[in-house]
Amino acid sequence: MSALELTLRRTVMAPLYLDIISPDNLSGKRWREIGDYIVWEGNRKVKLRSLFKIEGEAEANLQDTLIEIVGDMSRARRIGYRMSGGVIRVRGHGGLYVGESMRGGRIIVDGDAGPWLGANMAGGTIEVSGSAGDHVAAASLGTDKGMTGGTIIVKGDSGSQTGAWMHSGLIRVSGSSGMFPGAHMRGGTIHIIGDCSGRAGANMRGGKIVLSGKLPTVLPSFTFEDIRSQTRVDKDNVEGPFYVFSGDNNEGGDGRLFIKKASNPQLKWCEKFLEV
Secondary structure, three states: OEEEEEEEEEOOOOOEEEOOHHHHHHHHOHHHHHOOEEEEEEEEEHHHHHHHEOOOOOOOOOHOOOOEEOOOOOOEEEOOOOOOOOEEEEEEEOEEEOOOOOOOOOOEEEEOOOOOOOOOOOOOOEOOOEEEEEOOOOOOOOOOOOOOOEEEEEEEOOOOOOOOOOOEEEEEEEOEEEEOOOOOOOOEEEEEOEOOOOOOOOOOOOOOOEEEEOOOOOOOOOOOEEEEEEEEOOOOEEEEEEEEEEEEEOOOEEEEEEEEOOOHHHHHHHHHOOOO
């Protein structure tokens, strides 16, 4: 698989709208043609060639297309927007809205990603070696349907409202999470291996949140159900034991919180409800 490589030429200070950069748009295109594409840099229209040194060629077959972006993309927006196949690799910060409305393929970010990673994602895989901002896989503003499929893996931390309005799919955060993971969740699975700041699953109606680290407290609108020795996340068995809560009862919800017992001794009071 040959790669199309875009190397940032200069420091970018204004928001940079790069929704054109996806295998769907660039597969089969020559570098000269790609360089003539117009994007917005702040309130100015610029050609891609003025921003990037463009080398190599994109494969004609969408699924074989590999795009490598080199440089700090922290000012960029919407890399991989609505992509359905191929691979994008960002060697640096990925920017905001990476993989928004993604339907397939794979995005790899060798660094951090900003807010709204995988917003409205429907398929494919996103892997971030660093941390991600707020609203991972959440619903875009003005909508009530977030992630509906696919997988997001964040090796570092995630911000607040990870998986808000999520309907399906998998989010795995190796670090810690901010407030309100799984808010308004309808389905799918969130696994936070580190600590959670609080209010996990607020207003959730379905889905599953697995918290392997510490959670300060469980919302009072959740009901303690059981203690489980392990639970399943995708194809993996995650060892517990876990305190299991259902809710959010304020929404008539049937979601589940799996909270690791060893990390949360403050929840030992739950065990008295299992005594015969």
